[in-house]
Every structure is written in structure tokens, then in C-alpha cells.
Amino acid sequence: RNWLTVAFRPMAAPNNIVCTGWATKRGGLKKNWKRRYFVLRSDFTLSYYKDGWTPNSKPQGVIPIEATMTFAIGAACAEIDWPEASSENTRFQLGTSSRIYYLFCDTPEAALAWVTKTRALSQSAAQGVVIRQAPEVSPEEKQAMHERLKAFARLESNKSCFDCGTRGVQPWASWNLGIFLCMRCAGIHRGLGVHVSKVKSVTLDSWPSEHVAAMEKLGNAAALAVWEALLPPDFERPQEKAALERFITQKYVRKQWAGAGDRRSTVSRSAAVPDVSALQIAGAPPSTPAADDSDDDVFEANFTAPSQAAKAAVEQFITQKYATAISQSAAPVAPQDMSLQPHGVRRASLALMEAASRAAASDPMAAHNWS
Numbered sequence: 001r002n003w004l005t006v007a008f009r010p011m012a013a014p015n016n017i018v019c020t021g022w023a024t025k026r027g028g029l030k031k032n033w034k035r036r037y038f039v040l041r042s043d044f045t046l047s048y049y050k051d052g053w054t055p056n057s058k059p060q061g062v063i064p065i066e067a068t069m070t071f072a073i074g075a076a077c078a079e080i081d082w083p084e085a086s087s088e089n090t091r092f093q094l095g096t097s098s099r100i101y102y103l104f105c106d107t108p109e110a111a112l113a114w115v116t117k118t119r120a121l122s123q124s125a126a127q128g129v130v131i132r133q134a135p136e137v138s139p140e141e142k143q144a145m146h147e148r149l150k151a152f153a154r155l156e157s158n159k160s161c162f163d164c165g166t167r168g169v170q171p172w173a174s175w176n177l178g179i180f181l182c183m184r185c186a187g188i189h190r191g192l193g194v195h196v197s198k199v200k201s202v203t204l205d206s207w208p209s210e211h212v213a214a215m216e217k218l219g220n221a222a223a224l225a226v227w228e229a230l231l232p233p234d235f236e237r238p239q240e241k242a243a244l245e246r247f248i249t250q251k252y253v254r255k256q257w258a259g260a261g262d263r264r265s266t267v268s269r270s271a272a273v274p275d276v277s278a279l280q281i282a283g284a285p286p287s288t289p290a291a292d293d294s295d296d297d298v299f300e301a302n303f304t305a306p307s308q309a310a311k312a313a314v315e316q317f318i319t320q321k322y323a324t325a326i327s328q329s330a331a332p333v334a335p336q337d338m339s340l341q342p343h344g345v346r347r348a349s350l351a352l353m354e355a356a357s358r359a360a361a362s363d364p365m366a367a368h369n370w371s
Contacts, residue, residue, distance in 0.1 A: 016042040019117045020053065021110060024086070026102040029178065029217060029226070033083050036060065040117060044125050046094075061210070063094065063101060065118060067126035070095035073115050077102070094118060098176075098195065145207045149173075149215060153180055153202055157221035161185050163248055165237045174199050175211040177227070177252065178218025184241075188248050196252055227251055229259035 019040040024033050025048060036048040039059075044066075047059035072078070073092040078100070082091060086104035092111045094101045105111040152158065153169060160167050161182035172186035173179065176198040181189060189197040200207065218226065228251070238244045250256040 018042055018121060019114065021105070021114070023103045023105050023110070023114065024083075026080070028099060028176075029214070031081070038114075040065075040114075040121065042121065044121060046118065064096055065121045065125055066096055067122060068097060069118070069122040069125075070100075071115050071119050071122075073111060074108075098198075141209075142206060145209055145212050146203075149202060149207050149212050152212075152216055152219065155219065155221075158219050160220065162220045162223060162227075163188075163237070163251070164239060164244060171202050172199060173202055173215060175207075175214050177223065178215055179220055179223045179227075185244070185248065188245050189252075191245075192249065192252060226259060227255075228257050231257040 017039060019038075021038060022035060023038050024035045026033055036050065037052050039047045039049070039053055041047070044064065046063040046065060048061055048063075049057050050060055071092070071094060074089045077088075077091045077093050080102060082102075082104070087108075089108040090106065090111050091102070091104045092115050093103065103111075103114075105114065153173070158180045159169055160180075161170055162179035163185040164182060166182040166184075170180040170182055172181045172183060174181060174186075174189055174197045180202075181199070186199050189199045200211070238247050251258075
């Protein structure tokens with residue numbers, strides 16, 4: 001017998017294009033809504049353009065399609081300040097490791113198509129179908145970006161640290177927040193985690209064009225209206241480390257002094273956090289939760305066992321915070337399995353226990369009672 005083997009190979013779309021079309025996207029810094037033309041490609045990129053697309057068009061931005069990407073559509077989307085022109089069933093959101101993108105289409109069918117095709121590409125990324133490498137940048141281009149950034153840093157308004165006010169040309173910057181920082185405040189920003197602040201050295205790190213452009217959109221002068229819009233004019237910036245850490249956390253994590261447009265997305269989360277000062281003895285500084293798990297080992301090495309009152313407060317807080325989510329989940333979690341939940345539970349309890357521990361340490365009698 002003679003066997004004939006035939007292999008079928010699907011024909012690739014032009015330029016590896018999976019899907020194209022118009023959608024309206026929410027900005028990352030100014031939170032304004034702009035209509036853009038999106039192109040989804042099989043190299044795990046979702047590019048968007050201002051005035052349509054041609055093969056020679058330069059994108060205004062590129063969203064990486066990651067294996068761990070999250071998706072939501074319609075009523076499952078976050079409750080942000082959606083425009084009135086967007087009906088609920090035309091909205092969708094894409095979550096990457098660094099940001100959540102909010103979008104809406106002209107029709108519900110278009111929104112569903114984008115989510116379906118992007119999710120399929122994300123699943124392909126999880127299987128390692130393609131390994132994508134960053135484009136090579138010439139030394140001349142890198143030098144040009146550095147000079148452009150350093151020229152912007154030399155502006156008078158950028159010569160002071162945005163947080164503590166230290167004068168002099170600042171050697172550090174947070175490119176996603178658009179601000180220049182001193183070395184001390186940059187270290188505090190690193191502790192917040194890259195999901196809050198992306199810190200880089202102005203002189204030592206590599207600066208791609210999109211990071212430089214993000215800095216140029218704000219800078220210290222324009223950032224005042226974003227992060228300190230509600231800060232009292234006579235506010236005295238803290239200089240002591242613990243007070244400075246609290247100030248920076250309140251500013252960027254809780255967005256306590258941000259303009260109204262930048263506060264909406266965090267109001268519901270911050271309202272659920274209990275007042276840590278209730279566990280304190282007067283004069284003790286409040287605690288800031290660790291930005292990631294890397295700090296846990298250092299913390300536990302210096303941990304002082306809390307009192308029964310502190311433990312009760314922690315248990316009450318955790319129960320209130322997670323009981324609703326667990327009861328509404330598709331697969332309820334048994335109480336004995338609570339210890340297997342993600343580190344968020346553990347981190348919340350450690351943060352409150354640490355506050356109570358520090359409070360007791362400031363009072364010898366209280367410290368004796370905790371031993």
C-alpha cells in the first residue's frame with residue numbers, strides 16, 4: 001500500500017494580525033477617555049493608534065498579552081467613572097502584571113469579540129507558543145533618551161524631591177507616577193511595590209522612549225495637581241523616616257490627597273481598611289503592610305507576640321474582610337482551609353499585629369504584658 005501524508009498549515013493573516021477595530025480607552029495618568037484604533041497580533045501584542053492604522057503607522061502604546069492576564073466584561077468590570085456614552089454591555093477590562101486597562105466598544109458584539117480573541121491569545125502565551133524579544137535599541141538611541149531625560153530633570157521644578165522637598169538635581173524618578181525623587185524617598189517607593197511605583201535611576205538605568213515620554217507628560221510641577229491636589233498649602237513635609245514612609249503611603253497607596261478623578265478607584269478599598277490606630281498606645285507610629293512577600297522573613301525575625309486583644313482585633317478584621325467573598329464564591333471554602341488562602345490574609349494580619357507590637361514596645365509596662 002502507498003500512503004500519502006498531507007500536512008495542513010493555516011494561512012497567517014497579514015502581519016500576523018488577529019483582530020482590528022476601534023475602541024475607547026481610559027488613560028493611565030489623566031484618566032481621560034480617547035478613541036483609538038486597536039490591532040491585536042499573534043506576537044502577543046495589542047497596539048493602539050490615534051488615527052487608524054497602516055503598516056507604517058507608529059503605535060501610541062502597546063499592551064502586552066500575558067499568560068497571567070485577567071479579563072472582565074459588562075457588569076463584571078470595575079466601578080469606575082465610565083462615560084455616559086458607554087452602556088454596560090459594551091465595557092471590558094484587560095489586566096496585565098503592571099496595569100488594568102479599561103475600554104468600551106460601540107457594540108456588545110465588538111466587546112465580546114475583543115475579550116474572546118485576547119483571552120485565546122493569552123492562553124496561547126501560557127503554553128509558550130511564541131517567545132517574544134524586545135527590539136534592539138542602538139547605543140546612540142539610548143544616549144539620546146538619557147540626554148532628553150536629564151534635560152527635563154534640570155528644569156527648576158524638577159530639582160527638588162517631589163516627596164520630601166530635598167533640593168538639588170534628583171538622581172531618581174518614578175516613571176509611572178511622573179515624579180523625580182531623592183535616594184531616600186526612592187527607597188521608600190521601592191517598598192511600595194512596582195504595582196504602585198516604578199522607580200529607576202536617572203543616570204544608571206536604561207530609559208526607553210515610552211518611559212521618558214511618561215515623565216515628560218507630568219514632572220514635579222504637573223504632578224502636584226495629580227497627587228497633592230487636596231494637600232493643605234501650609235503642609236510641612238515630614239523629614240523623619242517613619243513619618244515620611246507614612247506620608248508616601250498615604251499619598252500613593254491610599255491616594256489621600258489626589259484629585260477627585262484619581263481617588264475614585266481606591267475609595268471602596270480604603271474604606272474597608274480598619275483604623276490601625278485603635279491598636280496603638282499613644283505616640284506609636286502606624287504600620288504599613290509589606291508591598292510583597294520578600295519582606296515577610298525580615299519582619300518575622302523581629303516579631304513580638306501580640307496580646308489577646310490584638311489577636312481578637314485581627315481575627316475580627318479578617319473575618320469581616322473575607323467572609324463575604326468566600327460565601328459568594330462558586331466553591332465555598334471551609335473554615336479549616338482558611339490557612340491555605342493567598343498571602344493577602346497573612347499579610348493583613350501581620351500588618352495589624354506589627355502595629356500593636358510596636359505600640360507595646362514604646363511602653364515598657366505594655367511590653368511586659370505582651371511577653
